[in-house]
Amino acid sequence: MKSSRLRRLVAAPYLVWIVGFTILPLITIIYYAFTERGTNSFTFKNILAIRDPIHFNALVLSLWVAFLSTLICLLLAYPLSYILSKLKNGRGRFVVFLFVLPMWMNHILRTLALQNLLSNTGVINGILEFLRLPTLNIMNTPTAIIIGMVYTYLPFMILPIYNSIAKIDDGVIDAAYDLGASGFTVFRRLILPLSLPGIISGITMVFVPSISEFVIADMLGGSKTLLIGNVIEQEFTVGSNWNLGSGLSVVLMVFIVASMVIMQRYDGDGEGAALW
Amino acid sequence: MVKKLFSFIQKFYVAIIFLILYSPVIVLMVLSFNDSKSRVIWGGFTLKWYSRMFNSSIIVETFIVTVTLALLSAAIAVVLGTAACVGIEAMRRRNKQIVLGATNIPLLNADIVTGISLMLFFSRFLNAGFPTLLIAHITFELPYVILSIMPRMRQINTNAYNAALDLGATPLYAFFKIILPEIFPGIITGFIMALTMSLDDFTISYFTKGPGVSTLPTMIYSELRKGVKPEMYALSTLMFLAVLILLVIVNLKGSPMLSKPFANAKNGGKKHAQTMRYRR
Amino acid sequence: MEKDIIIDLKDISVSFDGEPVLNNINLYIRDNEFITLLGPSGCGKTTTLRIIGGFLKPDTGRVIFEGKDITDLPPNKRQLNTVFQNYALFPHLTIAENIAFGLKIKKKSKEYIKDKIKYALKLVNLEGFENRMPQSLSGGQQQRIAIARAIVNEPKVLLLDEPLGALDLKMRQSMQYELIRLKNELGITFVYITHDQEEALTMSDTIVVMNKGNIQQIGTPEDIYNEPKNAFVADFIGESNIIDGIMLEDKLVEILGAKFPCVDTGFGRNKPVDVVIRPEDVDLVEPEKGTIKGVVTSLLFKGVHYEMDVLANGYEWLVHSTDMVPVGREVGIFVDPYNIQIMHKPISEDEEASSDEE
Numbered sequence: 001m002k003s004s005r006l007r008r009l010v011a012a013p014y015l016v017w018i019v020g021f022t023i024l025p026l027i028t029i030i031y032y033a034f035t036e037r038g039t040n041s042f043t044f045k046n047i048l049a050i051r052d053p054i055h056f057n058a059l060v061l062s063l064w065v066a067f068l069s070t071l072i073c074l075l076l077a078y079p080l081s082y083i084l085s086k087l088k089n090g091r092g093r094f095v096v097f098l099f100v101l102p103m104w105m106n107h108i109l110r111t112l113a114l115q116n117l118l119s120n121t122g123v124i125n126g127i128l129e130f131l132r133l134p135t136l137n138i139m140n141t142p143t144a145i146i147i148g149m150v151y152t153y154l155p156f157m158i159l160p161i162y163n164s165i166a167k168i169d170d171g172v173i174d175a176a177y178d179l180g181a182s183g184f185t186v187f188r189r190l191i192l193p194l195s196l197p198g199i200i201s202g203i204t205m206v207f208v209p210s211i212s213e214f215v216i217a218d219m220l221g222g223s224k225t226l227l228i229g230n231v232i233e234q235e236f237t238v239g240s241n242w243n244l245g246s247g248l249s250v251v252l253m254v255f256i257v258a259s260m261v262i263m264q265r266y267d268g269d270g271e272g273a274a275l276w
Numbered sequence: 277m278v279k280k281l282f283s284f285i286q287k288f289y290v291a292i293i294f295l296i297l298y299s300p301v302i303v304l305m306v307l308s309f310n311d312s313k314s315r316v317i318w319g320g321f322t323l324k325w326y327s328r329m330f331n332s333s334i335i336v337e338t339f340i341v342t343v344t345l346a347l348l349s350a351a352i353a354v355v356l357g358t359a360a361c362v363g364i365e366a367m368r369r370r371n372k373q374i375v376l377g378a379t380n381i382p383l384l385n386a387d388i389v390t391g392i393s394l395m396l397f398f399s400r401f402l403n404a405g406f407p408t409l410l411i412a413h414i415t416f417e418l419p420y421v422i423l424s425i426m427p428r429m430r431q432i433n434t435n436a437y438n439a440a441l442d443l444g445a446t447p448l449y450a451f452f453k454i455i456l457p458e459i460f461p462g463i464i465t466g467f468i469m470a471l472t473m474s475l476d477d478f479t480i481s482y483f484t485k486g487p488g489v490s491t492l493p494t495m496i497y498s499e500l501r502k503g504v505k506p507e508m509y510a511l512s513t514l515m516f517l518a519v520l521i522l523l524v525i526v527n528l529k530g531s532p533m534l535s536k537p538f539a540n541a542k543n544g545g546k547k548h549a550q551t552m553r554y555r556r
Numbered sequence: 557m558e559k560d561i562i563i564d565l566k567d568i569s570v571s572f573d574g575e576p577v578l579n580n581i582n583l584y585i586r587d588n589e590f591i592t593l594l595g596p597s598g599c600g601k602t603t604t605l606r607i608i609g610g611f612l613k614p615d616t617g618r619v620i621f622e623g624k625d626i627t628d629l630p631p632n633k634r635q636l637n638t639v640f641q642n643y644a645l646f647p648h649l650t651i652a653e654n655i656a657f658g659l660k661i662k663k664k665s666k667e668y669i670k671d672k673i674k675y676a677l678k679l680v681n682l683e684g685f686e687n688r689m690p691q692s693l694s695g696g697q698q699q700r701i702a703i704a705r706a707i708v709n710e711p712k713v714l715l716l717d718e719p720l721g722a723l724d725l726k727m728r729q730s731m732q733y734e735l736i737r738l739k740n741e742l743g744i745t746f747v748y749i750t751h752d753q754e755e756a757l758t759m760s761d762t763i764v765v766m767n768k769g770n771i772q773q774i775g776t777p778e779d780i781y782n783e784p785k786n787a788f789v790a791d792f793i794g795e796s797n798i799i800d801g802i803m804l805e806d807k808l809v810e811i812l813g814a815k816f817p818c819v820d821t822g823f824g825r826n827k828p829v830d831v832v833i834r835p836e837d838v839d840l841v842e843p844e845k846g847t848i849k850g851v852v853t854s855l856l857f858k859g860v861h862y863e864m865d866v867l868a869n870g871y872e873w874l875v876h877s878t879d880m881v882p883v884g885r886e887v888g889i890f891v892d893p894y895n896i897q898i899m900h901k902p903i904s905e906d907e908e909a910s911s912d913e914e
Contacts, residue, residue, distance in 0.1 A: 013359060083286045
């Protein structure tokens with residue numbers, strides 16, 4: 001039909017935009033990743049540089065920190081979402097809104113705020129000192145990074161889990177009780193499996209940004225604790241070996257895509273980024 | 277008794293997590309009014325950090341850049357995104373899926389990779405500066421705009437649009453009269469989301485801004501290396517409040533983010549006005 | 557107390573947020589009875605069912621099941637099962653797993669469960685559906701599975717909460733017969749909830765008409781239809797002409813200024829009453845042969861009969877008749893004294909008189 005062809009044409013500027021500023025930049029980074037610095041000849045060197053102990057340790061630490069942060073977020077968020085889901089509809093939505101609100105605070109500001117609390121001369125230690133209790137010394141350690149990640153990404157876990165639990169039809173739960181199920185059975189055989197899509201998208205939404213995180217590590221982890229994000233960032237800002245940085249970025253991207261593919265396999269309903 | 281204890285534990289748990297999430301923000305806000313430079317000692321209430329902030333030409337300049345960038349990029353993203361939605365909806369299923377898949381790339385990719393790939397790409401053609409920043413912001417805002425408009429687009433009855441054409445309307449007229457009013461709430465939501473995302477972004481701006489330009493987050497980040505100034509607390513407080521207000525507006529407008537309708541279809545027990553067939 | 561009573565609700569009252577939902581309900585249910593709670597939405601019928609099912613604890617009153625007080629027993633400990641509105645099938649489990657849910661909790665053997673699933677699917681005419689998922693079934697099929705899932709547990713009482721509400725008219729009618737057949741085959745008690753009076757009249761042994769948290773009338777479908785106890789029941793069950801009247805003396809009532817002989821007694825003299833006349837009981841005769849005169853103002857063909865409006869003495873009478881009278885024709889209205897129902901006026905506008913026992 002003529003009119004629908006005309007309509008499709010309206011999307012043309014957007015298509016040009018995606019190709020120009022999403023697809024081509026990705027091709028560019030891949031090009032850099034596979035070429036030699038200066039000579040522009042093809043090489044695997046930048047990719048294989050991940051085997052360098054510094055890079056490799058940073059990647060392992062990133063994955064480990066991301067794993068622990070995701071796990072802690074899940075353990076904190078699930079009971080919370082479950083409790084909130086039992087609030088009456090309107091109230092529950094509002095409370096969840098309050099819990100998600102800090103997510104919208106600027107990343108830098110949020111981390112700055114946390115730095116204030118955790119630093120050795122910060123608010124928490126100030127209070128501890130006042131109470132004559134032993135002070136904490138967690139600043140510039142992986143622990144501080146994990147606290148920062150949990151603080152930053154907890155809302156990403158709460159929202160999808162809450163949505164999936166709240167979506168469960170009350171009638172289904174009544175039906176299970178009616179058929180003789182105990183509270184525990186209802187949880188194990190209904191609520192947990194039915195909220196699995198929310199858990200999966202929560203895990204994805206926490207794990208994926210945490211593996212590439214560099215601001216939190218920079219501001220809370222000090223200069224000694226390097227995550228793969230920091231290594232990449234430094235290649236572009238301090239080291240200015242763009243090819244190496246691109247190579248490591250591509251490796252990181254592979255891990256991101258892999259973790260999303262793994263998660264997608266468990267997420268039958270395609271409920272993925274259901275943040276919106 | 278046990279039930280009461282259980283309910284208390286639940287409330288306590290919710291309160292603790294709430295406190296953990298908000299305490300840093302609250303501390304930041306409190307410190308922005310603290311007359312002492314110390315992070316621990318309360319030196320009395322003051323607004324001097326706010327006045328100092330407004331008197332700092334760097335901060336004011338950066339503020340103007342940030343807001344201009346947010347408004348301009350959001351406006352362009354909304355125009356591009358609306359046109360895109362109109363066109364995408366008319367596409368065949370497969371093409372539609374491909375385009376929507378590509379739309380999701382910046383959403384799913386790590387910000388650092390998006391930022392770096394844009395930076396590398398720009399370095400071949402453009403000097404980094406405000407224009408590159410603008411393009412980068414439009415790029416990562418577009419998925420949010422499209423995600424806000426697309427669901428509304430889907431709800432539109434295609435027949436209404438076709439009927440308008442059938443009655444002699446030009447496609448453009450039909451768009452403004454039939455489609456635009458229907459998707460308008462989505463456009464507004466998309467605009468505010470884009471605005472929020474722009475103000476919120478650090479990572480992508482950090483890589484694409486170039487040496488001469490700064491946004492507030494990147495400025496704070498670089499200032500941090502020189503030590504934290506209380507002006508930053510004041511600035512943070514204001515920025516948080518600005519985003520807060522935008523979010524409240526979005527949610528009052530019923531964005532899909534938090535007002536997902538519950539499928540709680542109860543049968544309205546209306547009395548049937550049908551004739552009784554029960555004969556004696 | 558009768559021996560065959562299986563459930564006895566005694567003085568049940570419930571209020572939500574200070575709003576009374578049930579006012580002192582007393583109701584007993586006999587073994588092997590098909591009893592229907594009928595009423596408009598918000599009348600308290602679902603609340604009553606939830607109390608029987610154990611999902612809601614009454615503020616006051618007791619629930620007696622086979623002579624034992626089960627008021628405080630949670631739903632998972634009660635020997636009855638519910639078929640829920642919108643079916644409430646477990647979306648992540650297959651049909652077989654759905655049906656097996658209650659049996660697995662009771663730790664039945666694998667063979668027993670297998671046989672039971674087979675038997676239940678056969679009973680609801682859905683053999684071979686074991687491995688399907690609930691979403692792949694039509695509404696009517698899901699409904700049958702919901703019933704199968706409940707009855708494999710061999711409940712003594714099956715509670716059905718508007719089970720046919722979401723189905724289309726055709727499906728609803730065929731499911732009505734299906735349910736009656738099932739009930740006869742299983743020989744258990746059905747407590748059925750509906751707002752559809754036709755459904756109630758077709759299926760039930762006993763109907764309980766409810767409104768605003770009160771039981772209005774309990775009786776057989778014939779009783780309820782022919783002898784409505786008050787204007788609400790008359791209006792809710794079928795269509796009626798409900799007219800203000802004055803009981804002049806025993807067996808004589810004045811309606812719209814004319815004197816109609818009737819058969820009711822004991823209302824006293826010159827007492828205001830509600831007079832209920834079913835549309836099919838209004839006979840249209842020659843103008844001078846009727847008790848009052850009127851003019852036909854509208855005429856509709858309804859298939860089995862004609863529906864007419866007749867304006868007489870300022871009231872628009874609804875008339876059903878197999879004979880057609882054209883619009884504009886002057887007619888006389890005659891009602892057989894047996895077909896005039898006289899009822900007390902409700903005590904207040906809000907609360908129809910709460911009725912006592914059956």
